[in-house]
Amino acid sequence: MDDTPANKKTIIMPPPRRSRRKSGGITLRDVAALAGVAPITASRALNTPSAVSEPILQRVRQAVEQTGYVPNMLAGGLASSKSRLVAAVVPTISGNVFLEVVQSLTASLAAYGYQLMLGQSGYENSREDELLEAIIGRRPDGVVLTGIMHSATGRQRLLASGIPVVETWDLTDNPIDMLIGFSHEEVGQAVARYLHGRGKRRVATLGADDQRARRRMQAFSDTAIALGMAHPGETAVAGQRVPAPTNVGLGRAGLRELLARHPDIDALFCSSDTVALGVLTEAQAQGVQVPRQLAVVGMGDLGFARDLYPALTTVRIDGARIGATAARFIVERSQGSRMREGVVDIGFSIVEREST
Amino acid sequence: MDDTPANKKTIIMPPPRRSRRKSGGITLRDVAALAGVAPITASRALNTPSAVSEPILQRVRQAVEQTGYVPNMLAGGLASSKSRLVAAVVPTISGNVFLEVVQSLTASLAAYGYQLMLGQSGYENSREDELLEAIIGRRPDGVVLTGIMHSATGRQRLLASGIPVVETWDLTDNPIDMLIGFSHEEVGQAVARYLHGRGKRRVATLGADDQRARRRMQAFSDTAIALGMAHPGETAVAGQRVPAPTNVGLGRAGLRELLARHPDIDALFCSSDTVALGVLTEAQAQGVQVPRQLAVVGMGDLGFARDLYPALTTVRIDGARIGATAARFIVERSQGSRMREGVVDIGFSIVEREST
DNA sequence: GTGAAAGCGCTAACAT
DNA sequence: ATGTTAGCGCTTTCAC
Numbered sequence: 001m002d003d004t005p006a007n008k009k010t011i012i013m014p015p016p017r018r019s020r021r022k023s024g025g026i027t028l029r030d031v032a033a034l035a036g037v038a039p040i041t042a043s044r045a046l047n048t049p050s051a052v053s054e055p056i057l058q059r060v061r062q063a064v065e066q067t068g069y070v071p072n073m074l075a076g077g078l079a080s081s082k083s084r085l086v087a088a089v090v091p092t093i094s095g096n097v098f099l100e101v102v103q104s105l106t107a108s109l110a111a112y113g114y115q116l117m118l119g120q121s122g123y124e125n126s127r128e129d130e131l132l133e134a135i136i137g138r139r140p141d142g143v144v145l146t147g148i149m150h151s152a153t154g155r156q157r158l159l160a161s162g163i164p165v166v167e168t169w170d171l172t173d174n175p176i177d178m179l180i181g182f183s184h185e186e187v188g189q190a191v192a193r194y195l196h197g198r199g200k201r202r203v204a205t206l207g208a209d210d211q212r213a214r215r216r217m218q219a220f221s222d223t224a225i226a227l228g229m230a231h232p233g234e235t236a237v238a239g240q241r242v243p244a245p246t247n248v249g250l251g252r253a254g255l256r257e258l259l260a261r262h263p264d265i266d267a268l269f270c271s272s273d274t275v276a277l278g279v280l281t282e283a284q285a286q287g288v289q290v291p292r293q294l295a296v297v298g299m300g301d302l303g304f305a306r307d308l309y310p311a312l313t314t315v316r317i318d319g320a321r322i323g324a325t326a327a328r329f330i331v332e333r334s335q336g337s338r339m340r341e342g343v344v345d346i347g348f349s350i351v352e353r354e355s356t
Numbered sequence: 357m358d359d360t361p362a363n364k365k366t367i368i369m370p371p372p373r374r375s376r377r378k379s380g381g382i383t384l385r386d387v388a389a390l391a392g393v394a395p396i397t398a399s400r401a402l403n404t405p406s407a408v409s410e411p412i413l414q415r416v417r418q419a420v421e422q423t424g425y426v427p428n429m430l431a432g433g434l435a436s437s438k439s440r441l442v443a444a445v446v447p448t449i450s451g452n453v454f455l456e457v458v459q460s461l462t463a464s465l466a467a468y469g470y471q472l473m474l475g476q477s478g479y480e481n482s483r484e485d486e487l488l489e490a491i492i493g494r495r496p497d498g499v500v501l502t503g504i505m506h507s508a509t510g511r512q513r514l515l516a517s518g519i520p521v522v523e524t525w526d527l528t529d530n531p532i533d534m535l536i537g538f539s540h541e542e543v544g545q546a547v548a549r550y551l552h553g554r555g556k557r558r559v560a561t562l563g564a565d566d567q568r569a570r571r572r573m574q575a576f577s578d579t580a581i582a583l584g585m586a587h588p589g590e591t592a593v594a595g596q597r598v599p600a601p602t603n604v605g606l607g608r609a610g611l612r613e614l615l616a617r618h619p620d621i622d623a624l625f626c627s628s629d630t631v632a633l634g635v636l637t638e639a640q641a642q643g644v645q646v647p648r649q650l651a652v653v654g655m656g657d658l659g660f661a662r663d664l665y666p667a668l669t670t671v672r673i674d675g676a677r678i679g680a681t682a683a684r685f686i687v688e689r690s691q692g693s694r695m696r697e698g699v700v701d702i703g704f705s706i707v708e709r710e711s712t
Numbered sequence: 713g714t715g716a717a718a719g720c721g722c723t724a725a726c727a728t
Numbered sequence: 729a730t731g732t733t734a735g736c737g738c739t740t741t742c743a744c
Binding site: 023024025068070071072073074075077078081083085092093094096099100102103106107110113115116117118119120127131133134135136137138139157160161162247248249251252274277278281282284285303304306307308309 | 379380381424426427428429430431433434437439441448449450452455456458459462463466469471472473474475476483487489490491492493494495512513516517518603604605607608630633634637638640641659660662663664665
């Protein structure tokens with residue numbers, strides 16, 4: 001088949017190093033040579049098999065097998081301006097709130113043949129610009145942001161880069177590009193109305209000191225006041241702020257403080273299920289009856305919410321759908337579909353369980 | 357400075373599109389032209405500033421500022437064989453066990469100027485080979501694996517790729533490359549001895565049906581039997597398996613089953629804190645006193661363990677240290693240090709709290 | 713259906 | 729300290 005003397009059963013092609021810069025790996029060139037075709041033909045056999053004749057396809061595939069060739073996506077991406085990489089930015093991965101999104105994003109992208117690059121911005125937005133530069137430098141085929149990008153320079157850079165962007169977990173009239181989220185104001189209002197309907201009249205909030213949580217709490221408070229659920233004679237709803245990201249301990253401490261200041265509250269809206277778990281735990285430790293004395297509502301419907309005792313009433317956000325939809329939007333966009341309609345309010349639902 | 361007519365106050369260099377393939381973005385070439393130097397000099401100004409004179413440094417930096425240039429790391433990586441990308445593979449990100457590692461890995465890498473690519477293999481290892489191919493294709497500067505790579509083809513591919521590998525969360529005499537982990541057998545033994553010391557005599561296990569959890573449970577059982585903690589007349593320790601990844605509901609159901617079959621157990625070793633939370637919850641729901649009637653030990657020392665009621669005794673694994681050490685190993689390796697000693701047993705500790 | 717040529721944007725190697 | 733040259737490994741473009 002070829003004229004080299006040593007071709008009896010060569011499993012691995014020892015790449016003849018001709019220049020000092022070659023990294024030593026097996027390249028498409030080697031595969032093509034082994035298959036007896038031009039590199040571009042080998043490339044077609046791998047990327048657009050339908051454009052190549054059956055016999056050549058076979059030979060190329062066999063050559064790939066024999067050599068253990070793995071395409072260099074850096075080179076491919078550079079040549080084609082398609083990296084098949086998608087970057088995701090979350091405030092933090094611990095805290096569990098964004099886990100479902102990241103999980104489903106990773107899985108959905110993998111199904112399309114894309115990979116996920118993960119970045120954590122922190123809640124402070126300080127590292128966000130820096131992170132953005134690192135992301136854009138990789139020329140990903142898309143960027144998924146948690147929350148709206150508020151920094152003007154960040155918007156600018158993203159816009160200038162031309163990379164498809166999906167903002168998530170919030171709504172805005174002025175998205176950078178695509179948007180998949182829900183209204184935090186509506187969540188707060190809905191929970192207030194729900195608790196009002198359950199007969200609660202002295203409500204309080206316990207929430208993380210981050211932007212979106214504050215907006216939920218504010219809307220909750222406004223609605224509660226409008227419905228006459230604030231403390232008599234007070235113009236504000238009792239509330240306790242804890243630093244983000246939340247954890248169980250902050251929930252326990254938060255409830256202690258809140259009860260010390262307002263022993264008579266009868267319902268509590270927490271900014272996350274994790275905080276709510278802390279509240280349930282502290283309530284149990286103090287002998288506070290839930291829901292009899294105190295109704296508790298969480299946020300997020302994390303995996304454990306349904307299995308607590310009492311089972312936690314919470315606001316369900318379909319993180320899996322956010323992730324899957326974001327993946328689809330980006331893949332479609334990167335594969336040609338120009339400017340599809342990319343704004344979705346995925347809404348939320350209150351999952352009523354035993355804690356109210 | 358140059359001879360084009362329109363150079364009064366140009367903020368953005370409109371890239372003169374000379375070929376139809378140019379992606380339209382600003383390149384190092386544009387920056388160099390604006391600064392009046394050769395591309396390689398601009399490259400040096402950005403990557404090794406100490407190798408460039410002060411005035412040129414200034415001009416290049418200004419040109420970067422003016423143009424909004426963001427280096428193309430695909431091109432840089434291709435040219436230098438340094439991608440500044442590190443891939444991490446975890447069974448799943450939900451389940452929280454590996455969160456701390458991923459979190460600290462992301463943060464540590466970012467501090468070094470590296471990014472993390474995240475892949476989920478599932479517990480079945482079915483997608484692992486496929487995932488590995490996608491990873492190797494990106495030519496990352498390192499791969500962090502959760503657990504030991506058992507698939508022979510996987511080992512082969514990784515070895516052949518020459519990419520630095522860190523296996524974590526386990527120990528082996530035969531690592532692919534570097535290793536940061538602890539002994540699951542020792543964990544099981546230590547917990548059995550600990551419970552024996554607390555006077556427990558009828559112990560049981562409740563664990564995920566994954567390889568490492570099974571080994572912890574097995575070692576626990578063997579030690580328990582040796583110490584005379586199995587049920588009288590039985591040769592095995594009572595145990596209940598649940599599918600991985602674990603969750604709170606599985607913990608609750610697991611305890612129900614276990615108590616139905618062995619109502620007299622006095623201590624339970626769980627394969628994760630999440631399962632243990634389910635056990636505590638179910639115990640509370642059934643009125644089983646913890647630790648009086650039943651001592652409970654978790655695994656992982658997740659964030660919430662210390663804040664449960666009763667606070668959970670558990671096995672602490674320093675995930676943050678695993679992540680930070682893995683990041684350091686890989687960065688050092690990729691920056692030259694040849695073959696440093698890269699095997700670390702980070703051990704574990706039993707954190708004694710109220711649940712025992 | 714297959715191939716030759718010409719880059720993608722950057723940096724290693726070798727000057728000067 | 730700065731520049732010239734020649735790729736990195738792949739794909740686009742244009743021919744055949």
